[in-house]
Amino acid sequence: MSMYNKKSIDDIEVKGRKVLVRCDFNVPLDGDVITDTKRITEALPTIKNLMDRGARVILCSHMGRPKGVFNMKYSLAPVAKKLSELLGREVPLAKDVIGEDAKALAATLGDGDVMLIENVRFHKEEEKNDPAFAKELASFAEIFVNDAFGTAHRAHASTAGVADYLPAVCGYLIQKEIRIMGGALSNPVRPFVAILGGAKVSDKIGVINNLLEKVDTLIIGGGMAYTFYKAKGYTIGTSICEDDKLDLARDLLEKAKAKGVNFLLPVDNVCSKEFSADSEPMLFPADGLADDVMGMDIGVKTREIFCDAVKNAKTVVWNGPMGVCEFANFAVGTETLAKAIADSDATSIVGGGDSAAAIEKFGLASKITHVSTGGGASLEFLEGLELPGIACLQDK
Numbered sequence: 001m002s003m004y005n006k007k008s009i010d011d012i013e014v015k016g017r018k019v020l021v022r023c024d025f026n027v028p029l030d031g032d033v034i035t036d037t038k039r040i041t042e043a044l045p046t047i048k049n050l051m052d053r054g055a056r057v058i059l060c061s062h063m064g065r066p067k068g069v070f071n072m073k074y075s076l077a078p079v080a081k082k083l084s085e086l087l088g089r090e091v092p093l094a095k096d097v098i099g100e101d102a103k104a105l106a107a108t109l110g111d112g113d114v115m116l117i118e119n120v121r122f123h124k125e126e127e128k129n130d131p132a133f134a135k136e137l138a139s140f141a142e143i144f145v146n147d148a149f150g151t152a153h154r155a156h157a158s159t160a161g162v163a164d165y166l167p168a169v170c171g172y173l174i175q176k177e178i179r180i181m182g183g184a185l186s187n188p189v190r191p192f193v194a195i196l197g198g199a200k201v202s203d204k205i206g207v208i209n210n211l212l213e214k215v216d217t218l219i220i221g222g223g224m225a226y227t228f229y230k231a232k233g234y235t236i237g238t239s240i241c242e243d244d245k246l247d248l249a250r251d252l253l254e255k256a257k258a259k260g261v262n263f264l265l266p267v268d269n270v271c272s273k274e275f276s277a278d279s280e281p282m283l284f285p286a287d288g289l290a291d292d293v294m295g296m297d298i299g300v301k302t303r304e305i306f307c308d309a310v311k312n313a314k315t316v317v318w319n320g321p322m323g324v325c326e327f328a329n330f331a332v333g334t335e336t337l338a339k340a341i342a343d344s345d346a347t348s349i350v351g352g353g354d355s356a357a358a359i360e361k362f363g364l365a366s367k368i369t370h371v372s373t374g375g376g377a378s379l380e381f382l383e384g385l386e387l388p389g390i391a392c393l394q395d396k
């Protein structure tokens with residue numbers, strides 16, 4: 001699929017040219033203090049590379065949900081300040097997005113200079129992917145670089161629309177997502193093991209469907225395992241279950257069988273009487289949950305089986321916790337699996353949201369081949385969907 005084979009900033013000439021770079025500077029703020037600068041530091045390799053090569057760099061991003069109006073609560077001023085610190089030179093912030101101030105500032109840029117325009121979501125046209133707005137934004141530059149993977153599944157003016165008017169390539173963050181996740185999906189080194197968890201089957205139907213076409217082993221843990229249990233006729237006590245997805249769960253089990261995919265569900269479960277942090281953990285076998293308990297984590301035997309599968313894998317994709325990992329008593333399954341993935345020699349890919357947070361929390365990020373940065377975007381990528389912010393880039 002061509003979505004995995006896109007030009008990057010390495011494939012184009014940038015010297016003396018104005019380059020509009022879409023970043024994901026949607027950082028968490030406490031007042032005007034950035035509480036986690038990761039998204040900014042991760043964007044630096046692309047920005048520095050363009051500056052070093054003499055590009056005239058115009059950065060843009062969204063921040064929060066200002067709902068299409070100028071609201072300085074969502075200004076990128078804290079980002080401009082942090083970027084200035086990290087780059088060791090002032091990064092001027094325009095007072096507007098496509099207005100006079102941004103235009104005036106862009107006109108002053110010399111080779112190797114950098115600036116930031118205000119929050120693109122100050123205009124309602126951004127999320128509507130309005131062509132006139134996209135064209136205006138594009139008129140600032142001669143090249144478009146998308147490096148915001150977290151919004152690549154959205155067709156907005158600054159993530160996709162501008163590519164109608166400018167040659168478009170990816171930055172290093174999107175390049176890495178494509179190379180590693182795209183590589184695993186299109187040409188995995190086998191055995192290929194996928195592990196899916198989290199609360200709901202309904203959120204991950206597309207992912208399960210797509211991965212069943214590609215993996216050797218599919219492991220299901222977390223709350224969604226109980227919908228599969230019920231579909232198989234097991235008792236599930238008071239565990240969460242999506243009763244309207246039982247037929248679908250049966251279809252997926254059938255599909256796995258037809259494809260010869262090894263489909264693993266927990267063989268035992270850590271359960272509790274209540275959904276609370278201090279509820280007493282109790283172990284139950286797969287088909288033996290008491291009526292008054294709910295499954296909260298994968299059991300001891302299950303951890304062994306799942307970790308063995310990981311140990312033997314050459315490619316591992318993981319998305320979603322194995323239990324209620326917010327509660328220490330029920331986080332052991334998730335942590336054990338996270339460690340097994342970190343310790344394996346496989347190409348390991350951890351997709352977004354809670355599992356990425358778990359990897360960070362346990363200090364394992366450096367031992368994972370790739371922790372995908374976008375929650376929704378990485379799920380859609382794993383579903384095999386075309387992401388507008390990537391599809392719009394030039395093919396190699």
Ligand code: AMP
Pocket residue numbers: 197198199200203221222223224240295296297319320321322323324325326353354
């Ligand atoms: P998701 O956003 O779909 O990846 O799901 C993450 C959420 O699933 C976390 O908040 C977990 O607490 C929750 N979760 C995982 N296992 C269970 C379970 N056995 N019962 C209820 N919630 C669960």
